Amino acid sequence: MTSPVPSSPVSNSQFPGSRHTPDRDAAPWRRAATGANLLSEDGSLGVTIFEEMTTLAMQTGAINLGQGFPDEDGPEEMKAAAQEAITAGANQYAPGKGILELREAVSAHQERFYGLRPDPLNEVVVTTGATEAIAASLLAFIQPGDEVLTFEPFYDSYGAIIGLAGGVHVTAPLLAPGFMPDLDRLEAAFGPRTKVVMLNNPHNPAGAVFPRPVLERIVELAEKHDALIVSDEVYEHLTFGVPHIPVATLPGAADRTITISSAGKTFSFTGWKIGWLSGPEHLVAAIRTVKQFLSYSSGTPFQAAVARGLALPDDFYTGIAATLQRKRDILADGLRAAGLGVYLPQGTYFINVDTAPLGISDAVELARRLPGLVGVAAIPVPVFCHPEGAERTRSLLRFAFCKKEDVLVEAASRLATLREKL
Incomplete structure (x- = not known):
């Protein structure tokens, strides 16, 4: 249509x-x-x-x-896996990083779909939904006065955490009808205090999926200003006729990018609140330091079920x-x-x-x-x-x-x- x-x-x-x-x-x-x-x-x-x-x-x-x-x-086999885990006694705290089975599943998923190979021991952390992953990532790196760049419109959680951290929220507009950024205005939004680019792709609420040239320009500007990229990719599998390109797959991006996703959107289990993040070990360690004092861990039986879901076939x-x-x-x-x-x-x-x-x-x-x-x-x-x-x-x-x-x-x-x- x-x-x-x-x-x-x-x-x-x-x-x-x-x-x-x-x-x-x-x-x-x-x-x-x-x-x-x-x-x-x-x-x-x-x-x-x-x-x-x-x-x-x-x-x-x-x-x-x-x-x-x-x-x-979502899938019946995931619900069955959660019930099995509860019956088997997986009802106490999970490790702060998340159960190893799920961290391995996240790593395998990233390699299977995108060719990324995060180390499940040190480069993957399970979070209480993507919301906690976003909060822990921004709180780990933003000091008062640091600038965080997002596109606008923006998911309201971004503004809340930037404000909580004392950061300056800078926006670059997404323009109708395609809700793509004007790359000149995007460049103008960067500055000497830009600390983090908070990327949401596919984008809520605009419904845009950013193509490679847009992502490449974001990476170039992040490199130029020595900014981190925190990429919220929870809608990664919900695209229509266009590919999702994780920004971490682009040249120059992997060493400065934290990638975030969750089970809520992909598997329709929003109430389970199981998310994850992956990236370079030194960035993940910093985020984990903050995350462990937010929820520490959550949803032990659901983590095993999500691991099973991530292994579902391509169809x-x-x-x-x-x-x-x-x-x-x-x-x-x-x-x-x-x-x-x-x-x-x-x-x-x-x-x-x-x-x-x-x-x-x-x-x-x-x-x-x-x-x-x-x-x-x-x-x-x-x-x-x-x-x-x-x-x-x-x-x-x-x-x-x-x-x-x-x-x-x-x-x-x-x-x-x-x-x-x-």
Whole structure:
């Protein structure tokens, strides 16, 4: 299917990116909340947009396509493996690095799919989901005043941890319709205080999968500024017709890159909270030093089950991508019928739309009306941005399509009535 190219409501050239410097006199929790856009205009602590939209969905009986979690379990053999591990007594603390079986499975997975060979003894660590891997990585290396570069829109966890660490959050915009960076603006976002490039590929919420030239430029700039690369690749197997290229496979990247993934997105077991990171031994050791004082270890029986999952045959991995692509297209048809401009994603399980063709420029306001109007909930993209980026993306909504097909068919049918109900 082809996607129409909606016009952007605001000229991209007006917004080259931003630098968000935390108030170092603020309490750590407040810096974290500010970084994740959780503070209201009067400075009080608000709820996340995910909680707000979920509450609205429950109140109205709407289909919740806001928060990105599947409504189906993953492979039965993984569930059986977790049950077997519990029965066998794997119910106490795992080693701080994670059980060796899973670290070996992560290493074998990286070699099988990408030709990378991290040492399972010293270059792989199991974490409490990718979220802890991200937090431990940034907290290990960021000092107050150091700059962390992300693309914008950005996953809210990045802003929260950068703020908690006292870092300066620098963004480079991803530009519609393809949500690719302008490489000149990307270069301009680097500076003498750039410490970490926080890469998310495939990208949430944009759905972009960065091609080799973009990744090569990121590596070149990281080398030039002696910056680390922390690469969040949790959607690595959820791409549609384009390959996922781990940045660590590119020349010059391996010695400065930490690669992060998890079982939640690939296997649809988000509640198990099993993630991992890999990279050079000296970087992994530093991160492990921080990580052991966050959770120390977690999910012992689930770790063995994930190890089994990572060894599943290739047709499992191609199958989950093909199934998701079919679901993407079901929802995209309903969104187009609603009169929305659809940006068809190359990866993840999120699809973005432009409300401007309907004469609506405020996606936040429409998101609050949508559950009552048509019985579907979504997330406004501006909440994943700093103020400048929020203006650039002010008419964009994000929908999750990691749901059962019959749910998506019903959601598409409801969304198709949006134009007449407006």
